[in-house]
């Protein structure tokens with residue numbers, strides 16, 4: 001069956017880099033980019049399907065977006081690019097980070113924010129499976145699909161080049177089948193997490209990395225200048241007509 005998620009055949013186009021003078025300008029540029037993605041998605045379909053990371057991203061994302069008037073919040077369908085397997089009110093929760101900086105400040109219907117099932121925290125495999133089922137229910141209509149196609153996935157990058165919860169040298173870098181995977185040996189605490197897999201990232205319409213501040217300088221240069229080094233972030237190769245973008249600021253690009 002021809003399907004939206006069939007294995008892509010075209011090569012990945014090179015990433016597009018957007019650079020801004022400072023974090024405030026970066027937040028504004030990112031908000032405009034997200035809104036353009038929203039508008040394009042809503043021309044074709046009834047919802048804007050987005051995956052969001054935790055870490056430093058929610059603050060940059062929320063800063064300008066919460067004041068924009070042209071956001072169709074009721075049309076957003078949000079998943080997490082990765083999530084720590086902790087209660088939703090735990091300080092390590094990626095949901096909580098996004099709630100603090102974005103969700104609690106705007107009228108997104110709570111049912112459109114897909115969170116992990118916290119009744120299963122003792123069993124990360126079940127957490128991942130249940131999260132994948134939420135995604136299947138959202139993406140699978142009348143067509144069978146191999147992988148979901150997010151309108152936009154917003155990613156961070158760690159100092160070791162990890163993105164989502166895909167860490168250098170980890171066996172999940174080779175996961176080619178599932179949509180959502182779990183790990184119990186994350187080198188960065190907390191050790192138990194779930195994450196989107198590379199095939200899901202690579203099927204997105206757009207993937208945007210956000211790297212702001214001096215602390216990202218070294219790894220950003222490595223990611224942009226040495227894609228062959230095999231960092232997890234460099235393994236995100238969205239196939240045409242999808243596109244990878246990098247949003248950065250002067251401090252990170254120096």
Ligand SMILES: O=C1O[C@H](COP(=O)(O)O)[C@@H](O)[C@H](O)[C@H]1O
Pocket residue numbers: 053054055056057082083084094155156157158159162163164165188
């Ligand atoms: O552990 C994680 O780290 C990455 C990068 O975080 P940052 O604070 O260095 O920006 C993040 O994108 C991911 O969602 C998170 O779980």
